Amino acid sequence: MKALVEEVNSVQKRIKVELSQEDVKNAFDSVYKRLKQKARIKGFRPGKAPLGVIKKFYGNSVAMDVADQLVKSHLFSAIQDQSIQPIAAPVLETMELPAEDKPYSFSALVDILPAIEIEGYKGLELSYDAIEVGESALNQELEVLQRRQGKTKEVEGDDVAAADGHLVTLSQTATLDGNDFPPFSFEKVPVELGKNNLLEEIETQVVGLKVGEGKTFDVKIPESFQDESLVGKTVSCTTTVEAIQEMIIPELNDDLAKDLGLEDFETLKKNISDSLQKQAEQGKRNQLEGSILEQLSEKNDFDVPPSMVDQVIDSMFEEMQFPSEEAKTAAKNDPEKRKELREPAKQRTKNTLILSEIIKAESIEVSDEDLDQHVRELVSSPGAAEQPDDNLIESIKKSMGNQARESLLFKKAIDLVLENASVTENKAK
Structure with a gap:
């Protein structure tokens, strides 16, 4: 076996492994021997089929098995012999199938850590914006806590209309250009009025409605909508009040x-x-x-190793919310979505390497x-x-x-x- 190493860049090496015809022949013999023992070919007893029949029956699949065996048995020993320290599994480049009567070679890309020495981490000039923690922030938190600990009760009387401060249960259907529009449709969702929990255009229409009453009206899709191509379009909404409750807010006291x-x-x-x-x-x-x-x-x-960047991209997908595991897997395998995350992932990887070098130094x-x-x-x-x-x-x-x-x-x-x-x-x- 002969191994040649080429430096692709500071974080990647290409290793080319060249094997003699004898190495290749031995690998073929090993595969044929294994196949002969387990082959079930019509007209022959198990293990008794002639080699010529075995070769004809299995064809190129033998060469594929041999290629796999040659890579497994020689790639990592070649990497070790060349004192390369991979940080991820080597990536095989395009390779041809081996032939029994010829030498064989293959190459792989190996990611390595960059040889870096971090400079300038002492004596930095830093600044930060002061964050005030005063009575105003305390009172806001107390108000949030009050409402969280509050209880609800049904508003008595058939003539009670929805108003600010009420907790109303709403159902809504929506259509865009005559088709159902799920993003603006929901069923029996509790909403506290007056707290900007709904689009203002919807909340304005709800105020004044009684239990069981509904209203149909138009709403324009806001600029904050996730699909920019739909911003400004008109959605027809029909909203029904299912229930009206009032919030019983506890006092701020020892109780x-x-x-x-x-x-x-x-x-x-x-x-x-x-x-x-x-x-x-x-x-x-x-x-x-x-x-x-x-x-x-x-x-x-x-430079940062591509394999490390790919690992960070995978972890970024894990941090995201998806409706299902299938949706997450599809996003992970989407080249365009991975491309969008590559630059921030490269920066995360670089930050990790910088801190790792400081830790070592x-x-x-x-x-x-x-x-x-x-x-x-x-x-x-x-x-x-x-x-x-x-x-x-x-x-x-x-x-x-x-x-x-x-x-x-x-x-x-x-x-x-x-x-x-x-x-x-x-x-x-």
């Missing part, structure tokens, strides 16, 4: 806090304030982290104690009376696999960059 398992209203407010502060800190960190990765990406230009490590604390922080609620026990932490660590450790390593790398950076706060106007 509300106790219903939530807390001691008193002051404790509830403190928990919400702590949560808002944590969100603000995370928002600040997200801004700084984004700036760090953007600057380091600009300072360090290198700075010998950053994660202890078991670090990992336990990190997982506790991920799953704990601020101010909660009970914190997750050790069994739950171990279960979560097991389910996350290496993801938790990798996440903490990347966090420590960002922390190191922040510790060595000049950080400025942009005051809120």
